[in-house]
Amino acid sequence: MQRETLAAQAVPAVGVAAMRYRWPGAADDCLSIEQFEIEAGERVFLRGPSGSGKTTLLSLVGGVILPQAGTVSIAGQPLAQLSAGARDRFRADHLGFVFQLFNLLPYLSARDNILLACRFSATRRARLAARGTSADAEAERLASRLELGAVLHRPAAELSVGQQQRVAAARALIGQPGLIVADEPTSALDADRQQAFIDLLLDECAEAGAALLFVSHDLRLAHHFDRVVDLVQLNRVVAEAGA
């Protein structure tokens, strides 16, 4: 555990180099990024107009899609060097995703949706054990911090959108992955919950030494972060953004 933390600090959480991505069938590249790094533990706010490629970049960082050229590395590991199965396992161990559409399993309870992240990752379970806690206890703790305690037993399909968003956050955070990637995670929350959500995300990332890549249109949230990155400036493709 300690060795893993030290190793994670020595290499960037995310490394993107000479990377180009074009969606299948598209006439033009969506993204062309010469260099982009997120340091271990760094909190980055990613902005850019609708259609500029923010979600696409997060999918590349997650290894969900692979670039046609260049490299994307997580904690020093180039994702394209892993087989599809190994990439899935690597993602489960090292990345927590909060998606724009939360991707909860509707028939599972909030608790089981949160625990799913641990079921697929022995590494996450081992990190919890090293802290003297269990997946169940940690799910309870996160749920209580996110004001989800009363709905933990309810199927995700019966939760409000804001509750689903918080379940997705707890699922990303449980077991302390080194990188949390969040795509518009506060869009469905009221102002008070938005603040509580950001506080929780930042606290948990700080405690775990996790880096945070956070996408939002809401520039009022930017001051919580170490750095603001504008994708239109980062991307060498002149996109017809904002359509």
Ligand SMILES: Nc1ncnc2c1ncn2[C@@H]1O[C@H](COP(=O)(O)OP(=O)(O)OP(=O)(O)O)[C@@H](O)[C@H]1O
């Ligand atoms: N699955 C896909 N297949 C083909 N093209 C796609 C796909 N997903 C996104 N695109 C295209 O890639 C470009 C960038 O889309 P992306 O979803 O990354 O933008 P975004 O910045 O996340 O926008 P928003 O702020 O609206 O979420 C758009 O032109 C979009 O049409």
Ligand SMILES: [Mg+2]
């Ligand atoms: Mg998007």
